[in-house]
Amino acid sequence: xxxxxxxxxxxxxxxxxxxxxxxxxxxxxxxxxxxxxxxxxxxxxxxxxxxxxxxxxxxxxxxxxxxxxxxxxxxxxxxxxxxxxxxxxxxxxxxxxxxxxxxxxxxxxxxxxxxxxxxxxxxxxxxxxxxxxxxxxxxxxxxxxxxxxxxxxxxxxxxxxxxxxxxxxxxxxxxxxxxxxxxxxxxxxxxxxxxxxxxxxxxxxxxxxxxxxxxxxxxxxxxxxxxxxxxxxxxxxxxxxxxxxxxxxxxxxxxxxxxxxxxxxxxxxxxxxxxxxxxxxxxxxxxxx
Numbered sequence: 001x002x003x004x005x006x007x008x009x010x011x012x013x014x015x016x017x018x019x020x021x022x023x024x025x026x027x028x029x030x031x032x033x034x035x036x037x038x039x040x041x042x043x044x045x046x047x048x049x050x051x052x053x054x055x056x057x058x059x060x061x062x063x064x065x066x067x068x069x070x071x072x073x074x075x076x077x078x079x080x081x082x083x084x085x086x087x088x089x090x091x092x093x094x095x096x097x098x099x100x101x102x103x104x105x106x107x108x109x110x111x112x113x114x115x116x117x118x119x120x121x122x123x124x125x126x127x128x129x130x131x132x133x134x135x136x137x138x139x140x141x142x143x144x145x146x147x148x149x150x151x152x153x154x155x156x157x158x159x160x161x162x163x164x165x166x167x168x169x170x171x172x173x174x175x176x177x178x179x180x181x182x183x184x185x186x187x188x189x190x191x192x193x194x195x196x197x198x199x200x201x202x203x204x205x206x207x208x209x210x211x212x213x214x215x216x217x218x219x220x221x222x223x224x225x226x227x228x229x230x231x232x233x234x235x236x237x238x239x240x241x242x243x244x245x246x247x248x249x250x251x252x253x254x255x256x257x258x259x260x261x262x263x264x265x266x267x268x269x270x271x272x273x274x275x276x277x278x279x280x281x282x283x284x285x286x287x288x289x
Contacts, residue, residue: 052267053103055263067089096116103149113150145184145185150174176280178275178279179280185265185269186216221272221277221281225272232265
Protein backbone atom coordinates (compact mmCIF):
# COMPACT_ATOMS: atom_id res chain seq x y z
CA UNK A 1 0.00 0.00 0.00
CA UNK A 2 2.81 2.37 0.96
CA UNK A 3 4.68 1.43 -2.22
CA UNK A 4 1.66 2.34 -4.35
CA UNK A 5 1.31 5.68 -2.54
CA UNK A 6 4.98 6.50 -3.11
CA UNK A 7 4.64 5.65 -6.81
CA UNK A 8 1.55 7.84 -7.06
CA UNK A 9 3.33 10.72 -5.33
CA UNK A 10 6.33 10.38 -7.66
CA UNK A 11 4.00 10.43 -10.69
CA UNK A 12 2.32 13.60 -9.41
CA UNK A 13 5.72 15.18 -8.77
CA UNK A 14 6.90 14.33 -12.30
CA UNK A 15 3.71 15.76 -13.80
CA UNK A 16 4.14 18.92 -11.74
CA UNK A 17 7.77 19.36 -12.82
CA UNK A 18 6.83 18.84 -16.46
CA UNK A 19 4.06 21.45 -16.12
CA UNK A 20 6.48 23.89 -14.51
CA UNK A 21 9.00 23.30 -17.33
CA UNK A 22 6.30 23.90 -19.94
CA UNK A 23 5.22 27.12 -18.22
CA UNK A 24 8.83 28.30 -18.12
CA UNK A 25 9.27 27.54 -21.82
CA UNK A 26 6.08 29.44 -22.68
CA UNK A 27 7.12 32.35 -20.46
CA UNK A 28 10.52 32.53 -22.16
CA UNK A 29 8.82 32.36 -25.55
CA UNK A 30 6.56 35.26 -24.59
CA UNK A 31 9.58 37.26 -23.43
CA UNK A 32 11.28 36.68 -26.78
CA UNK A 33 8.09 37.64 -28.65
CA UNK A 34 7.71 40.82 -26.57
CA UNK A 35 11.33 41.70 -27.26
CA UNK A 36 10.85 41.28 -31.00
CA UNK A 37 7.70 43.41 -30.86
CA UNK A 38 9.41 46.19 -28.96
CA UNK A 39 12.18 46.33 -31.54
CA UNK A 40 9.88 46.21 -34.56
CA UNK A 41 6.56 47.65 -33.37
CA UNK A 42 6.73 50.47 -35.94
CA UNK A 43 7.60 48.11 -38.81
CA UNK A 44 5.30 45.11 -38.28
CA UNK A 45 1.99 46.90 -39.11
CA UNK A 46 3.41 48.17 -42.43
CA UNK A 47 4.79 44.75 -43.36
CA UNK A 48 1.48 43.16 -42.32
CA UNK A 49 -0.53 45.47 -44.59
CA UNK A 50 1.70 44.84 -47.62
CA UNK A 51 1.65 41.08 -47.10
CA UNK A 52 -2.10 41.02 -46.50
CA UNK A 53 -2.82 43.01 -49.64
CA UNK A 54 -0.29 41.15 -51.80
CA UNK A 55 -2.85 38.73 -53.23
CA UNK A 56 -5.07 41.64 -54.33
CA UNK A 57 -2.12 43.46 -55.90
CA UNK A 58 -0.95 40.33 -57.71
CA UNK A 59 -4.46 39.55 -58.93
CA UNK A 60 -4.92 43.11 -60.14
CA UNK A 61 -1.78 42.86 -62.29
CA UNK A 62 -2.88 39.41 -63.44
CA UNK A 63 -6.06 40.98 -64.81
CA UNK A 64 -3.89 43.30 -66.89
CA UNK A 65 -1.53 40.63 -68.22
CA UNK A 66 -4.29 38.04 -68.78
CA UNK A 67 -6.96 40.42 -69.99
CA UNK A 68 -8.08 38.33 -72.96
CA UNK A 69 -8.16 35.07 -70.97
CA UNK A 70 -10.28 36.63 -68.22
CA UNK A 71 -12.72 38.08 -70.75
CA UNK A 72 -13.07 34.74 -72.53
CA UNK A 73 -13.63 32.97 -69.23
CA UNK A 74 -16.55 35.23 -68.34
CA UNK A 75 -18.03 34.96 -71.82
CA UNK A 76 -17.72 31.15 -71.93
CA UNK A 77 -18.84 30.36 -68.37
CA UNK A 78 -21.49 33.01 -67.85
CA UNK A 79 -22.45 33.77 -71.49
CA UNK A 80 -22.47 37.43 -70.52
CA UNK A 81 -21.13 38.90 -73.75
CA UNK A 82 -17.98 40.85 -74.49
CA UNK A 83 -19.11 44.10 -72.82
CA UNK A 84 -19.80 42.55 -69.41
CA UNK A 85 -16.65 40.44 -69.66
CA UNK A 86 -14.67 43.59 -70.37
CA UNK A 87 -16.34 45.37 -67.44
CA UNK A 88 -15.56 42.46 -65.11
CA UNK A 89 -11.83 42.71 -65.88
CA UNK A 90 -11.80 46.50 -65.43
CA UNK A 91 -13.64 46.31 -62.08
CA UNK A 92 -11.27 43.64 -60.78
CA UNK A 93 -8.19 45.46 -62.01
CA UNK A 94 -9.03 48.91 -60.69
CA UNK A 95 -11.01 47.60 -57.71
CA UNK A 96 -7.94 45.81 -56.36
CA UNK A 97 -4.95 47.96 -57.30
CA UNK A 98 -6.35 51.38 -56.39
CA UNK A 99 -7.79 50.44 -52.95
CA UNK A 100 -4.63 48.47 -52.11
CA UNK A 101 -2.52 51.51 -52.89
CA UNK A 102 -4.65 53.77 -50.69
CA UNK A 103 -4.61 51.27 -47.81
CA UNK A 104 -0.81 50.84 -47.96
CA UNK A 105 -0.53 54.64 -47.96
CA UNK A 106 -3.05 54.77 -45.08
CA UNK A 107 -5.37 57.12 -46.96
CA UNK A 108 -9.16 56.57 -46.74
CA UNK A 109 -8.32 53.01 -45.69
CA UNK A 110 -11.73 52.14 -44.25
CA UNK A 111 -13.65 53.03 -47.42
CA UNK A 112 -11.17 51.19 -49.63
CA UNK A 113 -11.43 48.11 -47.44
CA UNK A 114 -15.15 47.98 -48.20
CA UNK A 115 -14.26 47.97 -51.91
CA UNK A 116 -11.97 44.97 -51.37
CA UNK A 117 -14.70 43.18 -49.41
CA UNK A 118 -16.91 43.66 -52.46
CA UNK A 119 -14.23 42.32 -54.82
CA UNK A 120 -13.86 39.16 -52.73
CA UNK A 121 -17.63 38.59 -52.87
CA UNK A 122 -17.75 39.22 -56.64
CA UNK A 123 -14.91 36.78 -57.31
CA UNK A 124 -16.44 34.17 -55.02
CA UNK A 125 -19.50 33.99 -57.24
CA UNK A 126 -17.88 34.82 -60.61
CA UNK A 127 -15.34 31.99 -60.32
CA UNK A 128 -17.86 29.62 -58.65
CA UNK A 129 -15.62 29.47 -55.58
CA UNK A 130 -18.71 29.13 -53.42
CA UNK A 131 -18.99 25.50 -54.61
CA UNK A 132 -15.31 24.66 -53.90
CA UNK A 133 -14.99 24.32 -50.13
CA UNK A 134 -11.17 24.53 -50.08
CA UNK A 135 -11.05 27.77 -52.06
CA UNK A 136 -14.09 29.13 -50.24
CA UNK A 137 -12.27 28.71 -46.92
CA UNK A 138 -9.32 30.62 -48.33
CA UNK A 139 -11.55 33.47 -49.45
CA UNK A 140 -13.12 33.56 -46.01
CA UNK A 141 -9.62 33.67 -44.51
CA UNK A 142 -8.90 36.68 -46.76
CA UNK A 143 -12.04 38.35 -45.43
CA UNK A 144 -10.69 37.65 -41.94
CA UNK A 145 -7.50 39.49 -42.84
CA UNK A 146 -9.49 42.44 -44.15
CA UNK A 147 -11.50 42.51 -40.91
CA UNK A 148 -8.24 42.83 -38.99
CA UNK A 149 -7.27 45.78 -41.19
CA UNK A 150 -10.68 47.28 -40.48
CA UNK A 151 -10.04 46.78 -36.75
CA UNK A 152 -6.77 48.67 -37.16
CA UNK A 153 -8.65 51.55 -38.80
CA UNK A 154 -11.15 51.63 -35.94
CA UNK A 155 -8.28 51.65 -33.46
CA UNK A 156 -6.63 54.59 -35.23
CA UNK A 157 -9.93 56.48 -35.42
CA UNK A 158 -10.44 55.97 -31.68
CA UNK A 159 -6.95 57.31 -30.94
CA UNK A 160 -7.86 60.56 -32.70
CA UNK A 161 -10.54 61.17 -30.06
CA UNK A 162 -8.65 59.90 -27.04
CA UNK A 163 -10.15 62.54 -24.74
CA UNK A 164 -13.75 61.76 -25.66
CA UNK A 165 -15.59 59.34 -23.33
CA UNK A 166 -16.37 56.01 -25.00
CA UNK A 167 -17.54 52.51 -24.25
CA UNK A 168 -15.27 50.00 -22.57
CA UNK A 169 -12.68 48.60 -24.96
CA UNK A 170 -14.07 45.12 -24.43
CA UNK A 171 -17.31 46.06 -26.21
CA UNK A 172 -15.84 48.18 -28.98
CA UNK A 173 -16.86 46.99 -32.48
CA UNK A 174 -13.19 46.63 -33.39
CA UNK A 175 -12.88 43.89 -30.74
CA UNK A 176 -15.48 41.86 -32.60
CA UNK A 177 -13.72 42.55 -35.89
CA UNK A 178 -10.56 41.16 -34.32
CA UNK A 179 -12.40 38.09 -33.02
CA UNK A 180 -14.02 37.41 -36.41
CA UNK A 181 -10.71 38.01 -38.18
CA UNK A 182 -8.86 35.56 -35.94
CA UNK A 183 -11.46 32.85 -36.41
CA UNK A 184 -11.61 33.27 -40.20
CA UNK A 185 -7.83 33.28 -40.54
CA UNK A 186 -7.56 29.73 -39.24
CA UNK A 187 -9.68 28.49 -42.15
CA UNK A 188 -6.57 28.90 -44.29
CA UNK A 189 -4.77 26.29 -42.20
CA UNK A 190 -7.77 23.95 -42.33
CA UNK A 191 -7.68 24.18 -46.14
CA UNK A 192 -4.03 23.04 -46.04
CA UNK A 193 -4.74 19.91 -43.99
CA UNK A 194 -4.06 16.59 -45.72
CA UNK A 195 -5.14 13.69 -43.56
CA UNK A 196 -2.82 10.69 -43.58
CA UNK A 197 -1.32 8.29 -41.06
CA UNK A 198 2.30 9.37 -41.36
CA UNK A 199 3.64 10.11 -37.89
CA UNK A 200 5.40 13.34 -38.87
CA UNK A 201 2.34 14.66 -40.70
CA UNK A 202 0.08 13.84 -37.76
CA UNK A 203 2.46 15.66 -35.42
CA UNK A 204 2.47 18.73 -37.69
CA UNK A 205 -1.35 18.71 -37.86
CA UNK A 206 -1.66 18.52 -34.07
CA UNK A 207 0.93 21.30 -33.70
CA UNK A 208 -0.89 23.56 -36.16
CA UNK A 209 -4.33 22.74 -34.71
CA UNK A 210 -3.17 23.61 -31.18
CA UNK A 211 -1.76 26.97 -32.27
CA UNK A 212 -4.84 27.74 -34.39
CA UNK A 213 -7.10 27.06 -31.43
CA UNK A 214 -5.02 29.39 -29.23
CA UNK A 215 -5.22 32.17 -31.82
CA UNK A 216 -8.97 31.68 -32.30
CA UNK A 217 -9.83 31.85 -28.60
CA UNK A 218 -7.24 34.58 -27.97
CA UNK A 219 -5.00 32.79 -25.47
CA UNK A 220 -1.25 33.49 -25.59
CA UNK A 221 -2.32 35.15 -28.81
CA UNK A 222 0.73 37.11 -29.86
CA UNK A 223 3.14 34.24 -29.24
CA UNK A 224 0.89 31.70 -31.00
CA UNK A 225 0.29 34.01 -33.97
CA UNK A 226 4.02 34.75 -34.26
CA UNK A 227 4.92 31.04 -34.31
CA UNK A 228 2.20 30.33 -36.90
CA UNK A 229 3.39 33.30 -38.95
CA UNK A 230 6.99 32.07 -39.08
CA UNK A 231 5.89 28.49 -39.73
CA UNK A 232 3.54 29.42 -42.57
CA UNK A 233 6.10 31.80 -44.11
CA UNK A 234 8.70 29.02 -44.28
CA UNK A 235 6.22 26.46 -45.62
CA UNK A 236 5.06 28.94 -48.25
CA UNK A 237 8.54 29.43 -49.69
CA UNK A 238 9.26 25.71 -49.54
CA UNK A 239 6.12 24.39 -51.24
CA UNK A 240 4.79 27.30 -53.33
CA UNK A 241 8.03 28.14 -55.16
CA UNK A 242 6.33 29.16 -58.41
CA UNK A 243 9.50 30.92 -59.62
CA UNK A 244 11.10 27.49 -60.17
CA UNK A 245 8.42 26.52 -62.73
CA UNK A 246 8.95 27.64 -66.36
CA UNK A 247 6.65 30.34 -67.76
CA UNK A 248 3.58 29.13 -69.62
CA UNK A 249 2.90 26.07 -67.48
CA UNK A 250 -0.48 26.03 -65.68
CA UNK A 251 1.15 24.64 -62.52
CA UNK A 252 3.14 27.87 -62.20
CA UNK A 253 -0.07 29.92 -62.03
CA UNK A 254 -1.52 27.53 -59.47
CA UNK A 255 1.54 27.82 -57.20
CA UNK A 256 1.61 31.58 -57.69
CA UNK A 257 -2.02 31.85 -56.61
CA UNK A 258 -1.28 29.71 -53.53
CA UNK A 259 1.85 31.69 -52.70
CA UNK A 260 0.20 35.10 -52.61
CA UNK A 261 -2.92 33.89 -50.82
CA UNK A 262 -0.74 32.29 -48.17
CA UNK A 263 1.36 35.46 -47.94
CA UNK A 264 -1.86 37.38 -47.26
CA UNK A 265 -2.63 35.07 -44.34
CA UNK A 266 0.90 35.66 -43.04
CA UNK A 267 0.02 39.36 -43.17
CA UNK A 268 -3.16 38.69 -41.22
CA UNK A 269 -1.23 36.85 -38.53
CA UNK A 270 1.27 39.71 -38.36
CA UNK A 271 -1.68 42.06 -37.86
CA UNK A 272 -2.82 39.88 -34.95
CA UNK A 273 0.70 40.18 -33.52
CA UNK A 274 0.66 43.96 -33.98
CA UNK A 275 -2.87 44.62 -32.68
CA UNK A 276 -3.17 41.90 -30.06
CA UNK A 277 -6.27 39.75 -29.56
CA UNK A 278 -8.72 42.56 -28.73
CA UNK A 279 -11.33 42.76 -26.02
CA UNK A 280 -13.11 39.50 -26.87
CA UNK A 281 -10.34 37.07 -25.94
CA UNK A 282 -9.06 34.97 -23.07
CA UNK A 283 -5.95 37.15 -22.82
CA UNK A 284 -8.13 40.18 -22.16
CA UNK A 285 -10.31 38.33 -19.67
CA UNK A 286 -7.24 37.17 -17.74
CA UNK A 287 -6.52 40.80 -16.86
CA UNK A 288 -9.81 40.91 -14.93
CA UNK A 289 -9.17 37.72 -12.96
